[in-house]
Amino acid sequence: MYDFNFLESLISVSVCQFHTVSVRPAEDVTLMCSNFSKFFSHIFWFKMNSSPNASRISAMFSAESNVSLSDGFHFSKYNITSNITNLFLKIKEVNFSDSGLYFCGQYVTAGEAPVPAVFTATHLQVEDVSDRLLNLPRMILGCVTVFLTVVIVLFEQANLLQNLDPDGLNYAALKSHPKAKNYTGLSDEKELETNVLYAATRETH
Structure with a gap:
């Protein structure tokens, strides 16, 4: 888990694209991250919901490397694929808890510590059928x-x-x-x- 200071530093060094995606409960949705193929560094997916913490979903060394999921995230629910120029995060059978802000990017060197740089930010909204x-x-x-x-x-x-x-x-x-x-x-x-x-x-x- 990462606090809000992480999010501020993440956005401050980023030139990102922002998207909004709406989906109904129990449907599948695919989020896309682009403009990372020329970098060979740690690529990640993060999620931030209503809490001030960001959770890392996945990490991979490059677009062609194997994907590792963080604790609490399972391949039965999340599937990460790549076509060299774009990285895709597929979430299966979404529910209301999947709503939130999803970030995709890589780690870049800023001083002595690596800093995440965002390529794409997507707000996922799971619609309430009752509304x-x-x-x-x-x-x-x-x-x-x-x-x-x-x-x-x-x-x-x-x-x-x-x-x-x-x-x-x-x-x-x-x-x-x-x-x-x-x-x-x-x-x-x-x-x-x-x-x-x-x-x-x-x-x-």
């Missing part, structure tokens, strides 16, 4: 709310159009009806004038 199940009803409720809102808006628009049609017809009928009366009135007046004229003509004769 997804809790969010599912919220998603369903949101979809139902949107659907009902659309239905209500369409229903109101349909009622509005339905109410406007009879009014338009009544208004058109009211406008055309007086005109019919006016035309009938003029016709009656003309007919009356004609009758009066005819009667006056007969009397003069």
Whole structure:
């Protein structure tokens, strides 16, 4: 185990890549470390979780050498492989205790003591399935709310159009009806004038 001072010194001499990986419980995950093939020194994997201590997982002299695991880590759970340019750490059937910050790098000489230099840092997050199940009803409720809102808006628009049609017809009928009366009135007046004229003509004769 290594304390937080180890982590500070580890990062202070490093130019590292940082990644975030999310995985579900019981799945396998593979973490990758790169840019170490040109060095021939002690290569390592470290893990740091919520505690202020870092645990060394594995060590190997070079990319082609055999891997040794530290106490508490077993090959049935961890598998380290290499393709010369990259180093891989495979964790099988992860659980919540596997969440944490994983470092990969090598030891470099700084003064009299070797100092670890990090190439890659990966934050592994094992997702909680229960959180997804809790969010599912919220998603369903949101979809139902949107659907009902659309239905209500369409229903109101349909009622509005339905109410406007009879009014338009009544208004058109009211406008055309007086005109019919006016035309009938003029016709009656003309007919009356004609009758009066005819009667006056007969009397003069």
